[in-house]
Amino acid sequence: MIITALRNWRPAAGELVEWHPSEDALGAARTAGADADPGTFLQDNHIRGIWAKSRSAAPHTAYLAVTTDVDGVLDPEAMSRALVRFVRRHGGLRTWFTTDGATVTRSSIRADEVAFEARSVGTTAGDSEFRDYALARLSAEALATSWPGFALGAVARTDSFTLYYGCDHALSDGASQAMALTELLDFYDNEAAGEALGPYTSTPTGGFADYARAEHDLARSFDLSSPEIVDWVDTFRHHGNSMPRFPLDLGLPPGTTAPMHGIEFDLLDDTGSAAFADVCRAADGRYLAGVLAAVAVTDLETAGRREYYGMTVVSTRGRGDFLLTQGWLCNFAPLSFVLDGCASFxxxxxRANDAYDRALRLARAPLPSVLTALLASGADPLAVMTSPNMLSYMDFRRFPGVGSAPYERAMLFTGEGETANASMWFNRDAHHLYLGCQSPSTPFAQRQLARYHAHLRDVFATVAATGDYPISATTDREVAVARHHG
Structure with a gap:
């Protein structure tokens, strides 16, 4: 499985099949009342964002999707039964939200009310024609303001089919998407051919409503004096009461965005990735610490930043029996460390490893508790609520289904809206380490990113080839300033 740009999704021609709730299931959703269980902070904030964006008539792009090619003839009815089992297993997928822009209300249907039907809706020539159709469907249906907040479809052929699943971010995250098709296909194989369920699909898993309640309980245990909160506030204040930004100027005025352009490229092949891991291990650091070190060195040598400051995603699935739960189970934490005194990668x-250990500790604090503390400290609300430049790392060798043909063929992508950042998503699998970057599409931003990414590739390549990378005493920025004044 790889995370890739949407433009790389090019299925072959075939029959279009969609799965939709039965009329009885839709009737149950129409008559469902509000739930007593709350949503999480991320869900509520996301739903308010959808409501605000809907006022501009802009298309919905805040979803994640995954697709793969499967050998064999599609059995639509077996897939219908598999989808029912999948949604009954994961209560979060039986949920939707309504809002007036302020209050968010959660509703759901019971597991025994879930039913889906397959529909043939024509044919497709594949490639760009299919992408246009699929994107229109995902924008309209993978929307958590009604049920279901996801869409499942296929392109059926005589000897194979392309399966895709898209879900509103309120109901999913990257890890959930990486597991979704594996679980669906496990149920499908069981329904179509009687094959035994795999160990992950047959294992009970915690419900997202339980996770949401646990988050609210946890938030009540934190206050302004909690060590994690104090550390968060100190970190934010130390960095000018601002969220992390990309180190180079991307040419966008404050508060503005540009259409997102996805950038994707390999950093290391399997041999280079193994050598890079050996270097990290020899320095008593995790692989992610090496990734952070490479980024920090690049920030220093291209932008003169002697202290790395970033924001990372931390999984919160370990807070209970939620390892296999479908939902948005993560938190965010700042990463900060200085490079002064370091002569080499x-x-x-x-230092990067220690910074990530600290980030894991800070990620224990629920985001609403953190934001409340930042505002109470006197930080500008606009600065607090600004979307930070993110850094993420995922190891796709560790997910259920790894090694199977559908998993290895799978592609994960997101809707493409607008951005002011150049967030970086580092991903490792058995074949390579690669980078995905969601960036502003302006020519100036792309020139800046080309320079930055070329430097980053050089750091990784040098470490993998030689076991280290000497840090330059003179940064690119200092060279540029010297040339200007010379």
Whole structure:
């Protein structure tokens, strides 16, 4: 499985099949009342964002999707039964939200009310024609303001089919998407051919409503004096009461965005990735610490940043029996460490590793508790609520289904809206380490990113080839300033 740009999704021609709730299931959703169970902070904030965006008539792009090619003839009815089992297993997928822009109300249907039907809706020539159709469907249906907040479809052929699943971000995250098709196809194989369920699909998993209640309980245990909250506030204040930004100027005025352009490229092949891991291990650091060190060195040598400051995604699935739960189960935490006194990449790894240990500790604090504390400290609300430049790392060797043909063929992508950041998503699998970057599409931003990414690739390549990377005493920025004044 790879995370890739939407433009790389090019299924072959075939029959279009969609799955939709039965009339009885839709009737149950129409008559459902409000739930007593709350949503999470991320869900509520996301739903308010959807409501605000709907006022501009802009298309919905805040979804995640995954697709793969499957050998064999599609059995639509077996897939209908598999989808029912999948949605009954995951209560979060039986949920939807309504809002007036302020109050968010959660509703759901019971597991025994879930039913789906397959529909043939024509044919497709594939490639760009299919993408246009699929994107229109995902924008309209993978929307958590009604049920279901996801869409399942296929392109059926005589000997194979392309399966795709898209879900509103309120109901899913990257890890959920990485597991969704594996679980669906496990149920499908069981329904179509009687094959035994795999160990992950047959294992009970916690419900997202339980996770949401646990988050609210946890938030009540934190206050302004909690060590994690104090550390969050100190970190934010130390960095000018601002969220992390990309180190180079991307040419966008404050508060503005541009259409998102996805950038994707390999950093290391399997041999280079293994060598890079050895370097990290020798320095007593995790692989992610090496990734952070490479980024920090690149920030220093291209932008003169002697202290790395970023924001990372931390999984919260370990807070209970939620390892296999479908939902949005993550938190965010700042990463910060200085490079002063380090002469080489290897010397930075330990600092990066310590910074990630600290980030894991800070991620224990629920985001609403953190934001409340930041505002109470006097930080500008606009600065607090600004979307930060993110750094994420996922190891796709560790998910259920790894090694199977559908998993290895799978592609994960997101809707493409607008951005002011150049967030970086580092991903590792058995074949390579690669980078995905969601960036502003302006020519100036793309020139800046080309320079930055070329430098980053050089750091990774040098470490993998030689075991280290000497940090330059003179940064690119200092060279540029010297040339200007010369």
């Amino acid at each position: 290897a010397e930075v790894i330990a």
